Amino acid sequence: MPEQTDTELADVARAVAYESRGYLTTVTEVAAGSNPEAALPLLLLAVSDVLAAGARLGAMVDVVPADRFEPDVGPDADLDPLRLGLANVLEGIDEYAEVLDPLVDPQLGAGLLSADLATIAGALDQGLAHYEAGRELEALWWWQFSYLSSWGERASSALRVLQALLAHLRLDVPDDVAAEAEYDALQP
Numbered sequence: 001m002p003e004q005t006d007t008e009l010a011d012v013a014r015a016v017a018y019e020s021r022g023y024l025t026t027v028t029e030v031a032a033g034s035n036p037e038a039a040l041p042l043l044l045l046a047v048s049d050v051l052a053a054g055a056r057l058g059a060m061v062d063v064v065p066a067d068r069f070e071p072d073v074g075p076d077a078d079l080d081p082l083r084l085g086l087a088n089v090l091e092g093i094d095e096y097a098e099v100l101d102p103l104v105d106p107q108l109g110a111g112l113l114s115a116d117l118a119t120i121a122g123a124l125d126q127g128l129a130h131y132e133a134g135r136e137l138e139a140l141w142w143w144q145f146s147y148l149s150s151w152g153e154r155a156s157s158a159l160r161v162l163q164a165l166l167a168h169l170r171l172d173v174p175d176d177v178a179a180e181a182e183y184d185a186l187q188p
Helices: 006-032 036-059 080-089 113-132 136-171 175-186
Strands: 095-101 105-112
Touching (some): 006 080, 006 113, 105 113
Antiparallel strands (some): 095 105
């Protein structure tokens, strides 16, 4: 893949910043619990959108800022209130099983959807702090690095869980209801 121009990098940074803000807004609103019926579809959309931005980062040539250190953006965001709010909204469906590393170690482990969503938020927020401070290249480096090292994997797991939850909610029906629907469908 060829090197990106400064204009292309600025376009990618702007797009990732936009998706990061959207993700952070959505997970914060969901964690507040104001619309629990819409929580899963909203989270599915937010994670899907930010994963699309992350895929673009993963496909790019490595972003390397001029300085070989990350400038301080201030204290890390306190993600516990967000994680706890999400855990409260997702009570009973928060924990899931996942393959730890499908390439190296196919053992099963446990995951928490709320923790995954909060981890993604923390990484996006840190990149957004760089972006808003006018350090676009540093923001891109952070988003790309953290996508490849943590939040991309967490977002992929979260997306799969969210899709599975929605599928179960919408498709799982009692046997008698399914039999009746099948019977009705076969009648002329």
